[in-house]
Amino acid sequence: MLNLFFKRRTIRRFSSKPVPEEVVQRIVEAGQRAPTACNLQTYSVIWVRDDKLKNKVLDACKISGAIREAPIIFVICADVYRLSQVLDYLGHNHCFRHGHGYLIKFMSIMDACFVAENMTMAAECLGLGSVYIGSAFANDELIETLKLPENVIPLTLLCVGYPNEQPPTRPRWPLSSILHIDSYKKPTEKEMKAFLEHMNYTLEKEGYYQKYANRESTYHYSDHIRHKTIADQQEKMDLEILSVLKKMRFLPS
Ligand SMILES: Cc1cc2nc3c(=O)[nH]c(=O)nc-3n(C[C@H](O)[C@H](O)[C@H](O)COP(=O)(O)O)c2cc1C
Structure with missing residues (x-):
């Protein structure tokens, strides 16, 4: 297993x-x-x-x-x-x-x-x-x-x-970043930099965004996370989702 x-x-x-x-x-x-x-x-x-x-x-x-x-x-x-x-x-x-x-x-x-x-x-x-x-x-x-x-x-x-x-298999944060022992440990700049390098490098090696998203070879994980969190686009999606959740009585109207 x-x-x-x-x-x-x-x-x-x-x-x-x-x-x-x-x-x-x-x-x-x-x-x-x-x-x-x-x-x-x-x-x-x-x-x-x-x-x-x-x-x-x-x-x-x-x-x-x-x-x-x-x-x-x-x-x-x-x-x-x-x-x-x-x-x-x-x-x-x-x-x-x-x-x-x-x-x-x-x-x-x-x-x-x-x-x-x-x-x-x-x-x-x-x-x-x-x-x-x-x-x-x-x-x-x-x-x-x-x-x-x-x-x-x-x-x-x-x-x-x-x-x-x-x-x-696809890359992840190192265990030491996501496993907090006893208290929450904020990510350091060094940790974030190493993470982004690891993600960018490993996914580029697979040709991940070219294979699955028809992206240029210059498109990396750091571009992907920016793209997924554009404020205007997310605001529009939030409003749509909230209205459906209310319609379905999953949230109070
Ligand atoms: C809630 C959720 C939604 C997802 N939606 C999509 C999707 O719409 N299209 C897709 O190709 N992969 C989707 N995935 C798969 C993720 O992209 C994938 O799990 C992630 O890139 C890590 O890769 P791995 O599962 O190969 O480790 C989704 C995964 C989760 C958990």
């Missing part, structure tokens, strides 16, 4: 070899074994099997290129709808009826993430590879496409299939 953890890396090119249904079910069952806050199991996994629907889901998430060939697409959702239904069935005057229960809703995001990561590692165990797609998060077009009820929020796609590439 530890070997699998240290070997795992995101796969974005998949072979056309079909994945048997029992394998798909096993992956989801392994997901269900993840810890879940108060055993409330506030998550759902949607296996998008229909080809037409799959295209709509990938379009909603603005996926182009090789990832579209992934044979298995899961939509991982935070879900307090099913719990609310059970509580209604019990005739309980529960918090969600009164516009409360945000702690449970935030926990449902954690629940769903643990399921997703268990599924990722189960896929690895079974010789499959995977990639998460972040643009699924509170994506209104995806919500409409899948006709999700209120209190169900898509968090990510998990695209799975047999790998058709063998990329290296």
